[in-house]
Amino acid sequence: MLQKLLVANRGEIAVRIIRAARDLGIATVAVHSDADTTALHVQIADEAVNIGPPAARKSYLNAEAILQAAADTGCDSVHPGYGFLAENAGFADAVAAAGLAFVGPSGDAIRLMGDKVAARSAAAAAGVPVVPGAMGRLHGIDEALELLTETGFPVMIKAAAGGGGRGIRIANNLAEFTQAFPQAETEAAAAFGDGGLYMEKVVERARHIEVQILGDGTDAVHCFERECSLQRRRQKVWEEAP
Amino acid sequence: MREDLCHSAVQLARAVGYSGAGTVEYLYDDVTGDYYFIEMNTRIQVEHPVTEMITGLDLVAEGLRIAGGEALRLRQSDIAIRGHAIEVRLNAEDPARDFAPFPGTVGSLRLPGGPGVRFDSMLYPGYQVPPFYDSLLAKLVVHGETRDAAITRMARALSELEIEGLKTTKPLFQALAADPDVRAGNVHTRWLEGWLETHAEALATASQA
Numbered sequence: 395m396l397q398k399l400l401v402a403n404r405g406e407i408a409v410r411i412i413r414a415a416r417d418l419g420i421a422t423v424a425v426h427s428d429a430d431t432t433a434l435h436v437q438i439a440d441e442a443v444n445i446g447p448p449a450a451r452k453s454y455l456n457a458e459a460i461l462q463a464a465a466d467t468g469c470d471s472v473h474p475g476y477g478f479l480a481e482n483a484g485f486a487d488a489v490a491a492a493g494l495a496f497v498g499p500s501g502d503a504i505r506l507m508g509d510k511v512a513a514r515s516a517a518a519a520a521g522v523p524v525v526p527g528a529m530g531r532l533h534g535i536d537e538a539l540e541l542l543t544e545t546g547f548p549v550m551i552k553a554a555a556g557g558g559g560r561g562i563r564i565a566n567n568l569a570e571f572t573q574a575f576p577q578a579e580t581e582a583a584a585a586f587g588d589g590g591l592y593m594e595k596v597v598e599r600a601r602h603i604e605v606q607i608l609g610d611g612t613d614a615v616h617c618f619e620r621e622c623s624l625q626r627r628r629q630k631v632w633e634e635a636p
Numbered sequence: 637m638r639e640d641l642c643h644s645a646v647q648l649a650r651a652v653g654y655s656g657a658g659t660v661e662y663l664y665d666d667v668t669g670d671y672y673f674i675e676m677n678t679r680i681q682v683e684h685p686v687t688e689m690i691t692g693l694d695l696v697a698e699g700l701r702i703a704g705g706e707a708l709r710l711r712q713s714d715i716a717i718r719g720h721a722i723e724v725r726l727n728a729e730d731p732a733r734d735f736a737p738f739p740g741t742v743g744s745l746r747l748p749g750g751p752g753v754r755f756d757s758m759l760y761p762g763y764q765v766p767p768f769y770d771s772l773l774a775k776l777v778v779h780g781e782t783r784d785a786a787i788t789r790m791a792r793a794l795s796e797l798e799i800e801g802l803k804t805t806k807p808l809f810q811a812l813a814a815d816p817d818v819r820a821g822n823v824h825t826r827w828l829e830g831w832l833e834t835h836a837e838a839l840a841t842a843s844q845a
Binding site (some may be wrong): 395396399401404405406407408409411413414415418419420427429430431432433434448449471473474475476477480481487495496497498499500503504506507508510512513514516517518519520521522523524525526597598599600601602603604605606607608609610611612613614615616617618619620622623624625626627631632633634635636 | 638641642643644646647648649650651652653654655656657658659660661662663664665666667670671672673674675676677678679680681682683684686687689690691693694695696697698699700701702703704705706707708709711712716717718720721722723724725735756757758759760763764766768769770772773774775783786805808809812818823824825826827828829832
């Protein structure tokens with residue numbers, strides 16, 4: 395069992411983690427910025443360490459300051475919460491390299507799932523259905539047309555080098571597709587210096603369903619699903635289980 | 637479908653030697669019943685309490701035990717669902733002004749309680765919300781024997797909640813809890829944005845109240 399945990403976060407999730415740790419008899423260290431000296435997580439932790447100025451990159455994203463605080467207070471573990479450094483593989487590696495337990499998966503698992511193309515391949519390899527479409531970049535419109543016989547319409551044509559919704563075109567039929575594909579190529583080349591494209595079937599009127607899992611590095615179980623379709627600007631606002 | 641979907645998430649977690657709490661996200665096609673992997677989030681998620689409410693587990697505590705070197709304590713057959721849970725994210729944002737951030741100082745605070753209600757928050761009276769971070773203040777989570785009961789309980793809990801001094805997303809959730817499409821579960825990932833356009837005025841009025 396862990397003895398002393400540094401909670402590398404703020405807000406309600408830092409409070410939540412401190413509560414769970416205390417229920418297990420684990421001592422807690424809060425970290426905070428100059429702007430959070432009166433925050434609830436600072437008040438309820440056993441100890442608190444100021445790790446820097448209000449700007450997150452100088453405090454809650456400052457891995458060096460956080461690891462120093464863990465060393466100074468004699469912690470044996472770090473919980474990243476969500477956001478900030480939670481899905482930063484380098485941070486997970488640095489925590490482990492400092493001889494501390496990282497509460498979460500290995501840096502390698504974080505790295506794999508953080509690479510969207512690699513994650514899609516890992517899912518497919520594990521037998522998890524992925525959105526029908528290209529597994530990598532397309533080599534010209536002929537390959538795309540062949541793939542279309544499998545995916546059907548509508549499809550999204552995406553710039554391989556794009557992101558954040560840029561470089562996406564939707565085609566509802568073959569005529570639209572043959573017109574959009576070369577346009578998307580030209581546009582991607584101009585916008586990203588890379589005309590590479592891939593495509594995915596558009597899943598219309600989809601629900602967002604997610605499955606909670608718990609793993610110990612070897613075995614894993616699920617804790618059923620959640621439905622989180624009510625979203626604003628891709629941010630969930632109302633979530634249900636099951 | 638549920639069994640296949642959940643099992644596929646376990647398969648992926650095993651394949652990558654996953655340790656701790658994680659979430660596998662899917663798009664689910666209501667028309668065909670097909671589901672597709674979107675991504676895996678390698679962390680505890682904001683909405684983890686709804687799972688805790690229906691399973692009785694403490695996911696954060698399980699994560700701490702695993703990080704401490706323990707093997708999974710739970711077999712799949714140990715985990716069962718009871719009832720239905722809903723969480724809403726109370727953000728320091730003004731729904732009447734396109735959800736503009738609204739940092740400020742909390743005045744008095746009246747919190748909901750009673751059976752099936754959980755309030756995970758960073759708030760206390762007099763707390764000054766700093767403008768530098770995410771606007772999430774609190775999560776109101778309710779549990780009911782059925783989805784219907786949970787929605788009714790959410791409306792009840794929201795009516796008890798008063799956060800003086802800040803504009804929050806509470807009026808949005810009161811409107812959603814009263815909406816027939818939400819009650820019927822007739823939603824998809826693009827539903828709310830359309831709804832917000834047609835309900836902007838009502839929301840603005842509710843937010844001024």
